[in-house]
Amino acid sequence: MNRAAFTFSAIVVAILLSYGLHEALNVAPTEATMGNVQRIFYYHVPSYATAFTMFAVNLLASVFYLVRRGTPSAAAADAVAVSAAELGVLFCSVGLMTGMLWAKPVWGIWWTWDARLTSTFVLWLIYVSYLMLRRLSEEGQAPTLAAALAIFGFVDVPIVYMSIRWWRTQHPQPVIFGEQNSGLDPSMVPALLINLAAFMCYGALLFWVRYKLERARQELREAQAVQSLEFARMEVR
Structure with missing residues (x-):
């Protein structure tokens, strides 16, 4: 992505947001039971998505x-x-925080060890552990160990999604693909869809920037390794 394409993408994301x-x-209309606090929903769901x-x-x-380990790709x-x-x-943290902001006025507490909340918190901890593992492990071992943890960690994603279907929970029933009469009011759908698109595009843009930075870091590390090897050879001579 060149500079012009990035600028255009950033403008589109800003407009969508x-x-x-x-x-x-x-x-979007004010929800009859919860009032204006329900508007957090339009950021809560896109964050998790x-x-x-x-x-x-x-x-x-x-x-x-893991399949292609040892190859350039x-x-x-x-x-x-x-x-x-x-x-x-990052986006899971936003989801947790917006959930807490919603819970306080609706439930009267910031947090409860509800099945949905607990499984989501465990998911957050797993991926924070993933990032810590990458920082603290030896450089050569970190990607392999982290990849194994990532495969294990993703198992919790469907558990989070299905938790309010499998167990009794304080969390509201799903409004998307939920039971009969649990769906979102049609007048609220546009706000949700627009914010879903906005968050997805924003995430994609941030991902591209972060990916390019990581590739640059990898290339710099490889160049430093080659340079160190050349210095070592010169000293031997």
């Missing part, structure tokens, strides 16, 4: 890395994996 904000605050998408990308890249897959994991944690 602004329009989504307008739809959520000014156009983007986070889960990033975790899926991380899973695919991790599997590809493995480095690119590893860059994809770590970039997606970082953004997944």
Whole structure:
């Protein structure tokens, strides 16, 4: 992506985010039971949708890395994996925080060890552990260990999604693909869809930037390794 394409993409994302904000605050009707606090929903759901998408990308890249380990394409897959994991944690954090902001006025508490909340918190911890593992492990071992953890960690994603179907929970029933009469009011759908598109595009843009930075870091590390090897050979001579 060249500079012009990046600038255009950033403008499109800014327009989508602004329009989504307008739809959520000014156009979507006020929910009858919860009032204006329900408007957090238009950011809460897109945050998690983007986070889960990033975790899926991380899973695919991790599997590809393990299959192609030792080949030139493995480095690119590893860059994809770590970039997606970082953004997944970012958007999952936004989802947790917006959920807490919603819970306080509705439930009267910031947090409860509900099945949905607990499984989501565990998911967040798994991917934070993934990032810590990459920072603390030896450079050569980190990608392999992290890839194995990523495969294990993604198992929690469907558990998070299905938790309110499998167990009794305080969390509201799903409004998308939920039971009869649990769906979203048609007048609220545009705000949700626009913000879903905005968050997905924003996540994709951030992912591209982070991926390019990671590839540059890999290339710099390889150049430094080659330079160190050349210096070592010169000293031997």
